[in-house]
Amino acid sequence: MTKKEAQSRIEELSKQINHHNQLYYQESKTEISDYEFDQLLEELIGLEEKFPELLKADSPSQRVGGTITKEFETVVHETRMLSLGNTYSFEELQAFDERVEKGLGSKGYEYFCELKFDGVAISLVYENGELVRAVTRGDGYKGDNVTENVKTIRNIPLKIHHPDVPSKFEVRGEIFLPVSEFEKINAEKAAAGEALLANPRNTASGTLKMQDSAVVAKRRLNCYFYQLLGDEIGVESHEAAIHLIEKWGFNVSKTYKKVASIDQAIQYINEWEQKRFSLPLETDGVVLKVDNYDQREELGFTAKIPRWAIAYKYKAESAITELLSVTYQVGRTGAITPVANLSPVSLAGTTVKRASLHNANEILRLDLREGDFVHVEKGGEIIPKITGVDLSKRKEFVKPIQYITHCPECGTELVRREGEAKHFCPNTKGCPPQVLGRIEHFVSKRAMDIDSMGSERIRALLERGFIKNYSDLYSLVDKKESLLGLEMSQDQYEKEGEGLLYISVEKALYALTDVISLKQIQDFLAENTEVPFDETLKLFKQAIRNWKKKVPSNTGMIEYLQAHLQDHPEFPKLEDYLPVALVLDLLLGRRVSLEELTEISKTKGTVHGIMLKLDLELSESVREKIKKLKANTFQEGVIKNMIDGIEVSKAQPFDKVLFALGIRNIGENTAKILANYFGDLDTLKDASEEKLLEINGVGETLVKSLREFFADQDNLDAIEALKSYGLNFKVSEEDNQKLGEQLAGKKILASGKLENFSRDGIKEFVQSHGGQYVSSVSKNLDFIIEGADMGPSKKEKAEKLGVPMISESEFLAMVGKQ
Numbered sequence: 001m002t003k004k005e006a007q008s009r010i011e012e013l014s015k016q017i018n019h020h021n022q023l024y025y026q027e028s029k030t031e032i033s034d035y036e037f038d039q040l041l042e043e044l045i046g047l048e049e050k051f052p053e054l055l056k057a058d059s060p061s062q063r064v065g066g067t068i069t070k071e072f073e074t075v076v077h078e079t080r081m082l083s084l085g086n087t088y089s090f091e092e093l094q095a096f097d098e099r100v101e102k103g104l105g106s107k108g109y110e111y112f113c114e115l116k117f118d119g120v121a122i123s124l125v126y127e128n129g130e131l132v133r134a135v136t137r138g139d140g141y142k143g144d145n146v147t148e149n150v151k152t153i154r155n156i157p158l159k160i161h162h163p164d165v166p167s168k169f170e171v172r173g174e175i176f177l178p179v180s181e182f183e184k185i186n187a188e189k190a191a192a193g194e195a196l197l198a199n200p201r202n203t204a205s206g207t208l209k210m211q212d213s214a215v216v217a218k219r220r221l222n223c224y225f226y227q228l229l230g231d232e233i234g235v236e237s238h239e240a241a242i243h244l245i246e247k248w249g250f251n252v253s254k255t256y257k258k259v260a261s262i263d264q265a266i267q268y269i270n271e272w273e274q275k276r277f278s279l280p281l282e283t284d285g286v287v288l289k290v291d292n293y294d295q296r297e298e299l300g301f302t303a304k305i306p307r308w309a310i311a312y313k314y315k316a317e318s319a320i321t322e323l324l325s326v327t328y329q330v331g332r333t334g335a336i337t338p339v340a341n342l343s344p345v346s347l348a349g350t351t352v353k354r355a356s357l358h359n360a361n362e363i364l365r366l367d368l369r370e371g372d373f374v375h376v377e378k379g380g381e382i383i384p385k386i387t388g389v390d391l392s393k394r395k396e397f398v399k400p401i402q403y404i405t406h407c408p409e410c411g412t413e414l415v416r417r418e419g420e421a422k423h424f425c426p427n428t429k430g431c432p433p434q435v436l437g438r439i440e441h442f443v444s445k446r447a448m449d450i451d452s453m454g455s456e457r458i459r460a461l462l463e464r465g466f467i468k469n470y471s472d473l474y475s476l477v478d479k480k481e482s483l484l485g486l487e488m489s490q491d492q493y494e495k496e497g498e499g500l501l502y503i504s505v506e507k508a509l510y511a512l513t514d515v516i517s518l519k520q521i522q523d524f525l526a527e528n529t530e531v532p533f534d535e536t537l538k539l540f541k542q543a544i545r546n547w548k549k550k551v552p553s554n555t556g557m558i559e560y561l562q563a564h565l566q567d568h569p570e571f572p573k574l575e576d577y578l579p580v581a582l583v584l585d586l587l588l589g590r591r592v593s594l595e596e597l598t599e600i601s602k603t604k605g606t607v608h609g610i611m612l613k614l615d616l617e618l619s620e621s622v623r624e625k626i627k628k629l630k631a632n633t634f635q636e637g638v639i640k641n642m643i644d645g646i647e648v649s650k651a652q653p654f655d656k657v658l659f660a661l662g663i664r665n666i667g668e669n670t671a672k673i674l675a676n677y678f679g680d681l682d683t684l685k686d687a688s689e690e691k692l693l694e695i696n697g698v699g700e701t702l703v704k705s706l707r708e709f710f711a712d713q714d715n716l717d718a719i720e721a722l723k724s725y726g727l728n729f730k731v732s733e734e735d736n737q738k739l740g741e742q743l744a745g746k747k748i749l750a751s752g753k754l755e756n757f758s759r760d761g762i763k764e765f766v767q768s769h770g771g772q773y774v775s776s777v778s779k780n781l782d783f784i785i786e787g788a789d790m791g792p793s794k795k796e797k798a799e800k801l802g803v804p805m806i807s808e809s810e811f812l813a814m815v816g817k818q
């Protein structure tokens with residue numbers, strides 16, 4: 001390769017690596033695997049070694065990957081936070097060991113082996129035993145101050161009570177999201193038809209950078225620690241330091257091991273290759289660290305990594321399995337996501353049954369055919385990926401996968417907008433997940449703020465026909481009586497292939513017995529998962545005897561159940577579920593025949609629905625038992641809460657109502673601008689295109705969205721209905737607190753830390769003086785208010801675009817406040 005070629009390749013590689021770094025560290029996203037990323041970096045380093053004169057100071061090979069963000073205060077690390085050299089091969093590990101030996105001049109060193117936890121690096125500073133600061137790695141020199149968010153992590157000690165804690169020290173570790181939590185969040189997202197999160201690492205890093213600590217607290221982040229720093233620590237080895245922080249109460253993973261040679265380290269690596277999948281978090285390799293501090297000092301650092309440590313990374317695992325079918329999920333915005341259903345295969349410690357296919361292009365790219373055998377890979381990603389087709393196993397004359405043309409939820413023909421990879425269902429008003437999405441948006445905190453209307457409740461109301469769109473919420477007050485007893489959750493039900501309704505075993509056992517709590521039954525079942533169901537029932541009877549809870553009648557009922565299941569083998573067996581018809585038959589006695597129950601349970605989706613259809617007079621005790629079968633139901637308290645919340649929402653100001661309507665491309669900010677500018681809905685509706693385009697921030701797309709929205713009679717009807725219920729469709733006097741017009745027409749951004757304003761404060765201040773607050777650097781800005789520690793990348797960009805930067809006091813002078 002000539003120098004000229006090398007130069008252009010280096011530029012190309014640097015550009016790519018910077019792009020992936022930006023995605024990975026700033027946006028918590030990935031487009032390529034870690035392995036692919038590391039190969040790019042390795043190629044770059046190789047070229048720079050060959051042509052040292054081409055090495056630039058700002059090359060990504062010289063910098064730790066992250067940067068700092070504008071949303072948090074920037075803090076300079078007292079000791080730099082480094083990256084780690086990494087390798088995927090044992091040969092390179094041996095080479096590393098040789099370098100260490102050469103550097104130290106002898107073999108007298110030990111390695112401390114730890115797993116490489118896949119999360120987000122964090123530094124915690126303690127003063128007088130108290131946590132004073134938590135900072136991300138950032139660019140290695142300075143990071144984001146995320147103390148408030150970190151304080152929500154339960155096992156991070158806020159105060160150390162140990163007597164001999166030094167007056168100041170720093171611990172470092174890895175914040176992570178346990179795999180079980182991650183899967184829980186994704187299961188909820190899948191149920192809601194939302195886009196799934198890619199992996200726990202991205203989720204943890206995204207969560208840590210959220211602005212609202214209350215939201216962070218809800219995600220159960222966790223942390224493992226692996227480093228101690230400070231002037232008065234008094235230990236001479238890493239091992240001693242680790243024991244010290246364990247003693248002080250920091251969470252240290254017990255997976256570490258000190259070894260005497262590189263061969264033993266390799267043994268450790270082999271040992272954990274499979275075992276690591278039983279850990280509560282994702283790990284992507286092993287870190288080897290020279291244990292002794294003096295030896296570490298002798299070895300030193302490069303610009304980016306210590307010479308005394310290295311990470312060995314496991315390669316992503318892959319397997320071959322059969323593609324059974326492709327199914328399609330409809331998201332709340334109508335976006336379609338194809339999912340590959342696979343013949344179950346064991347991969348990286350879990351059983352894989354599904355893989356995301358993203359969009360139609362991906363299916364074409366892979367050239368997938370029905371019944372193909374595919375390579376599935378699971379690396380840093382929890383959601384497995386199909387990476388290719390095993391052509392040697394392809395049968396003859398197989399058909400390519402035909403992408404669906406119609407929506408699986410509502411049957412409407414799909415559309416694909418120009419330039420977009422995904423297909424959409426255009427039936428925004430009738431497609432169930434989309435209707436749900438619109439109502440969820442309407443009630444959301446930033447819109448009408450009806451917090452008593454969770455998704456589960458909205459879904460129940462939609463399914464049972466109580467509401468069809470958001471304006472119907474305000475008529476619920478007249479339907480209060482019929483809401484009583486309506487079931488909410490569908491999780492406890494399952495439909496068998498022929499459409500027979502099944503109910504979870506725990507609910508069935510709960511209803512069939514007396515004085516045993518649902519919790520007790522759940523705990524019992526959780527402990528007895530591995531045995532055949534009949535065995536479970538035997539053990540359950542034993543448990544009832546142990547608990548001494550109404551032993552004769554309760555065990556008698558379980559025996560009836562056992563006999564009933566034996567007598568009716570015609571009901572298919574579903575893991576963890578029982579046929580509702582059989583269970584109801586036991587509870588209702590001879591009043592209805594099993595045949596009739598079976599028929600009805602094919603047409604109804606809930607016990608509530610079946611009972612309504614049967615319309616029986618029941619004794620109090622039977623009614624109580626049947627109630628135990630039902631999911632959470634709408635009870636008086638819940639209904640009152642909901643109705644009250646709906647009533648209170650009528651007072652939301654016009655801009656919130658406008659945002660709540662869900663007009664495409666109208667976000668919270670735009671809604672505010674439009675509301676203030678036009679004052680009421682009718683003026684906005686009748687505004688000419690020219691008039692609209694005059695407004696800062698309004699472009700052609702938005703004009704088009706408004707036109708489309710108001711051209712639709714259903715929307716106009718909904719608005720009329722909302723008006724009749726008394727919602728605000730004009731700006732009230734109090735909303736209109738304009739403090740001045742000094743900033744009229746100006747687009748402004750503030751960056752870094754301001755002395756007189758909080759983040760939200762400056763935004764409000766700008767807006768109330770007629771200006772428009774913009775959230776990113778672009779050439780359209782009139783100026784940037786430069787606060788303390790403004791991010792260097794932002795500054796660079798502003799300079800490049802020629803956007804003026806003024807100080808906070810200049811800004812205050814401009815509005816006449818100084």
Ligand SMILES: NC(=O)c1ccc[n+]([C@@H]2O[C@H](COP(=O)([O-])OP(=O)(O)OC[C@H]3O[C@@H](n4cnc5c(N)ncnc54)[C@H](O)[C@@H]3O)[C@@H](O)[C@H]2O)c1
Pocket residue numbers: 020021023024025029030031032033034035037038064065082083084086114115116117118119120121122137173174226287311
């Ligand atoms: N796929 C992509 O697009 C993409 C983009 C950028 C980076 N990456 C990945 O990130 C890696 C580079 O990231 P990096 O610079 O954060 O380095 P790194 O993750 O490879 O290693 C350094 C980090 O490891 C962590 N770590 C985990 N367990 C540890 C332990 N026991 N002891 C010490 N540190 C431990 C620390 O957070 C430390 O900052 C690349 O190798 C690449 O795989 C991927």
Ligand SMILES: [Zn+2]
Pocket residue numbers: 330407408409410411412425426427431432
């Ligand atoms: Zn649809």
